[in-house]
Amino acid sequence: MSPFAARTGRLRTVLTLLLLLATGAAAGQGTPADGPMAGLPDRAPAKGLEQPLSSGQPTVIRAGILHTQARDATGAWAPPISDGIVVIRDRRIAAVGPAGSVIIPDGARVIEAPVVTPGLIDGRSVVGLAGWLNYGHDQDQLEDSEPIQPELQATDAFNGREPLLEWIRSFGVTTAHTGHAPGNLISGQTMIVKTRTGELEDAVVTPLFAIAATLGDDAMESDRSPGTRAKQLAMLRQALLDAREHADQLRRAGDDPEKRPGRDLRKEALGRVLSGEVPLLLNCHRSIDIQNALRLSDEFGFRLILDGAAEVLEHADEVKARGIPVLAHPPMMRATGQGENASMTTVARLIAAGIPCALQSGYEGYVPKTRVVLLEAAIACAYGASFADALGTITLSAAEILGISARVGSIEVGKDADIALYDGDPFEYTSHCIGVLIEGQVVSAIVR
Amino acid sequence: MRRHDIRASRSPLRRLRPVLLLPLAFGVALTLATEDPGGPIAYSGATIIPVDGPPIPNGVMVVNDGRITALGPAETTLLPAGGTVVDLSGRTLIPGLICTHSHLGRGGGGDSAGPIQPEADIFEAVNIRNAGFRRAVAGGLTTINVMPGSGHLISGQTTYLKLRDGNTIDDLVLRDADGLRLGGLKMANGTNSLRGAPFPGTRAKSAALVRAKYLAAREYAEKIARAAGDPEKLPSRDLSLEPLVEAMAGKRVVHHHTHRHDDILTVLRLANEFGFRVVLHHVSEAWKVADEIAAAGAACSLILIDSPGGKLEARDIDYRNGAILESRGVPVAFHTDDWITDSRLFLRMAALAVRAGMTREGALRALTLSGAEMLDLEARTGSLTVGKDADFVVLDGDPFSVYTKVLATYVEGRKVFDRSVPEDLLFAEGGRGAGDDQTFQGCCMGRQGAR
Numbered sequence A: 001m002s003p004f005a006a007r008t009g010r011l012r013t014v015l016t017l018l019l020l021l022a023t024g025a026a027a028g029q030g031t032p033a034d035g036p037m038a039g040l041p042d043r044a045p046a047k048g049l050e051q052p053l054s055s056g057q058p059t060v061i062r063a064g065i066l067h068t069q070a071r072d073a074t075g076a077w078a079p080p081i082s083d084g085i086v087v088i089r090d091r092r093i094a095a096v097g098p099a100g101s102v103i104i105p106d107g108a109r110v111i112e113a114p115v116v117t118p119g120l121i122d123g124r125s126v127v128g129l130a131g132w133l134n135y136g137h138d139q140d141q142l143e144d145s146e147p148i149q150p151e152l153q154a155t156d157a158f159n160g161r162e163p164l165l166e167w168i169r170s171f172g173v174t175t176a177h178t179g180h181a182p183g184n185l186i187s188g189q190t191m192i193v194k195t196r197t198g199e200l201e202d203a204v205v206t207p208l209f210a211i212a213a214t215l216g217d218d219a220m221e222s223d224r225s226p227g228t229r230a231k232q233l234a235m236l237r238q239a240l241l242d243a244r245e246h247a248d249q250l251r252r253a254g255d256d257p258e259k260r261p262g263r264d265l266r267k268e269a270l271g272r273v274l275s276g277e278v279p280l281l282l283n284c285h286r287s288i289d290i291q292n293a294l295r296l297s298d299e300f301g302f303r304l305i306l307d308g309a310a311e312v313l314e315h316a317d318e319v320k321a322r323g324i325p326v327l328a329h330p331p332m333m334r335a336t337g338q339g340e341n342a343s344m345t346t347v348a349r350l351i352a353a354g355i356p357c358a359l360q361s362g363y364e365g366y367v368p369k370t371r372v373v374l375l376e377a378a379i380a381c382a383y384g385a386s387f388a389d390a391l392g393t394i395t396l397s398a399a400e401i402l403g404i405s406a407r408v409g410s411i412e413v414g415k416d417a418d419i420a421l422y423d424g425d426p427f428e429y430t431s432h433c434i435g436v437l438i439e440g441q442v443v444s445a446i447v448r
Numbered sequence B: 001m002r003r004h005d006i007r008a009s010r011s012p013l014r015r016l017r018p019v020l021l022l023p024l025a026f027g028v029a030l031t032l033a034t035e036d037p038g039g040p041i042a043y044s045g046a047t048i049i050p051v052d053g054p055p056i057p058n059g060v061m062v063v064n065d066g067r068i069t070a071l072g073p074a075e076t077t078l079l080p081a082g083g084t085v086v087d088l089s090g091r092t093l094i095p096g097l098i099c100t101h102s103h104l105g106r107g108g109g110g111d112s113a114g115p116i117q118p119e120a121d122i123f124e125a126v127n128i129r130n131a132g133f134r135r136a137v138a139g140g141l142t143t144i145n146v147m148p149g150s151g152h153l154i155s156g157q158t159t160y161l162k163l164r165d166g167n168t169i170d171d172l173v174l175r176d177a178d179g180l181r182l183g184g185l186k187m188a189n190g191t192n193s194l195r196g197a198p199f200p201g202t203r204a205k206s207a208a209l210v211r212a213k214y215l216a217a218r219e220y221a222e223k224i225a226r227a228a229g230d231p232e233k234l235p236s237r238d239l240s241l242e243p244l245v246e247a248m249a250g251k252r253v254v255h256h257h258t259h260r261h262d263d264i265l266t267v268l269r270l271a272n273e274f275g276f277r278v279v280l281h282h283v284s285e286a287w288k289v290a291d292e293i294a295a296a297g298a299a300c301s302l303i304l305i306d307s308p309g310g311k312l313e314a315r316d317i318d319y320r321n322g323a324i325l326e327s328r329g330v331p332v333a334f335h336t337d338d339w340i341t342d343s344r345l346f347l348r349m350a351a352l353a354v355r356a357g358m359t360r361e362g363a364l365r366a367l368t369l370s371g372a373e374m375l376d377l378e379a380r381t382g383s384l385t386v387g388k389d390a391d392f393v394v395l396d397g398d399p400f401s402v403y404t405k406v407l408a409t410y411v412e413g414r415k416v417f418d419r420s421v422p423e424d425l426l427f428a429e430g431g432r433g434a435g436d437d438q439t440f441q442g443c444c445m446g447r448q449g450a451r
Helices: A010-023 A163-169 A229-253 A265-274 A287-300 A312-321 A346-352 A373-382 A387-392 A396-401 B132-138 B203-227 B242-248 B261-274 B290-296 B321-327 B343-355 B360-367 B369-374 B422-429
Strands: A059-066 A081-089 A092-098 A109-118 A120-125 A173-179 A186-194 A204-206 A211-214 A280-284 A304-308 A326-328 A357-359 A419-422 A433-438 A441-444 B041-048 B056-064 B067-073 B084-087 B092-095 B097-102 B141-146 B154-157 B159-162 B185-188 B254-258 B278-282 B299-302 B332-334 B392-395 B406-411 B414-418
Touching: A109 A433, A120 A326, A120 A357, A120 A373, A120 A396, A163 A173, A163 A441, A173 A433, A211 A265, A229 A265, A229 A287, A280 A287, A287 A304, A287 A312, A312 A326, A312 A346, A326 A346, A346 A357, A346 A387, A357 A373, A357 A396, A373 A387, A387 A396, B041 B392, B097 B278, B097 B332, B097 B343, B097 B369, B132 B141, B132 B343, B132 B406, B132 B414, B132 B422, B141 B406, B185 B242, B203 B242, B203 B261, B254 B261, B261 B278, B261 B290, B290 B321, B299 B321, B299 B369, B321 B332, B321 B343, B321 B360, B332 B343, B332 B360, B332 B369, B343 B360, B360 B369, B414 B422
Parallel strands: A059 A109, A120 A173, A211 A280, A280 A304, A304 A326, A326 A357, B041 B084, B041 B092, B097 B141, B185 B254, B254 B278, B278 B299, B299 B332
Antiparallel strands: A059 A081, A081 A092, A109 A419, A173 A186, A186 A204, A186 A211, A419 A433, A433 A441, B041 B056, B056 B067, B092 B392, B141 B159, B154 B185, B392 B406, B406 B414
């Protein structure tokens, strides 16, 4: 007898419902009224987060275990510090070390947590351009009117009040590389932001980090070009050649306004790729598309970053020899379409091969609308990466690939005080993020 | 659930193909012992979590002829004479996982002709050679309810499968004692089924269309009853009404996609009007109407996704749904909705519910016995109980730890996944050849190849 098979008592149910409706006394309203962003009501956030911070007051974080994610001179991860202390002054980290070795300033706000890590970094996201409702008005991550539009600025489409920012932040993500999505040959620009809620100016770290491009089926069109891989490469080549010619004309013109070509945002954006100032972030998964990406970068000499790259391990030697970093697909990415050969071991094997890599939440068109890199790194760790290496893919290794390691990615003196607090092993399914700070300010005090 | 002609006598019983009891061809088992499905096997030394009883440290489970024949502590459980002992010391043994809502095999139900197509049976559309089946057993799944999609008010009949190592869907399908295929009826409300005509454009129209169809089915059933077997008086067969008649007779469970609080209550209202047994699926806003769900005695099959939203009606989906419903005494199961979530990560979903306050016992029950109950299969599977099918999973640790791996999965005593076998490991981890659209060589979807 199934417990739910209550065909008897239907009348009682109807009466109950009517009673509830009539009295408005639906006891269900005693449950968390503010929905999925509310955190867990029965669990306390990290001790001390509730204290107000007065001007000039330092903050001290006491960690049961402190994962600084700093590297030593050989590049190896510094071991975690038991009973660690982090001192924060003026939004930056002022001191780090084991308790007893660090002077705790008088009058400091003290925050305590069992486990402390650097604020996490999402290596490749579309959050802020893509919103959680997935309706036209909050989907600005992909412009379909033309296949090649490198002039589209992520800064013009970023919604700093997007709830998905709050969501990923509540798991400890403090920095996100976000912007235009894969899906067009060149879909637009990417940017790097802090995940604090607010306006663009509050968030932006790097307004233009990369130009996002896509190879393979995901950037094919049925009713216009490109419709084949050969056409994709031909179109990319032509666009890069046009940009190069434009840059040459500019150079030859010198200061002579008569000889200068007219402004061309598209060519200028690709010119920054050709000059090496901005990397080309190429989303591709299939071996053939990875081969094409490598060939194109050899031809034009631009800085290539592979995005996704499900089959990249089949080209590990070529990728490593060129020093190309990989913003690897989420380990839990669906094994379908272009990424059908994705593996949960990709990250571990990239690390073992000595290829710089970071993790991404990637691009999701439906549900979940975004992944969470903390949860992805946990799978990378469970599937072969060491704890420090897996955490590295969402902290310092990500910061290095994104060119922001002077500011974020590890808990070291002088860096931004971006800190994530946990009540246990951050990767465990049943652990919780219990607080987050960005530049010394508490930005999340909910338990997730 | 029953596809027979409800007007007249049944067609001859369709029997399962006999299962050949050849020695397993894949060599090394978890231990040095060879697992011979032909005789009794004692799985010994593991922490056994039967789900319908307390965990047994250092337990023994004896399997014979596909069934569990003994279960208990090692000190008091007799090992069968002439059988094999498999040492599982240090392992954890749990029931096979039951997914109450899956789209494995990528079958479709109804087409674009209209919003109500109960006559379409997903059984006839499931491709068991899809690699998803291999990934599912790698995740510890042993029983699944394969459903048509949620783009219709009624998208068709669902089918209950055991993830046996079979060659055709007939080898996998579950049947009742009379040999009839088991399955439910898929319904949906909310926004997925709102489209241009003839589909509904509003919620009220959605409910009205469903109501009209059930009324037609009720009249159809009444005509059959009045005919009392007289062929002259029997109405013409109507395949689209028969599943609804079965649902109203309690013989076919309605599996109802629903998200928003008011849509959930609409389902309960319709279930009351027409007397069908219902499992609420997804139930994103269950936390808003938990007491109403409890009062209705409805069961919930939940999904957790890695971020809220993706569509407006899933905006308020909450990790706490499991904990809140559990606290109200509502039966809770989980589902993968594969490919929405990956069957390999099904244990993870319950672990995330534990993260949000559900009890560990309740979460494991939700992956197993509660799911069986929602499919009317609790007499056969869902717990490690003497007399039930030997559907079980061997883990190397805590079921709710990210670091724990599924080492082996058994359906009716036969191993259908073995992590130590490279070709099985491929499907557990992914990589070239494990892709969704992979077409398999040889005759069988299963691990044993030609047989």
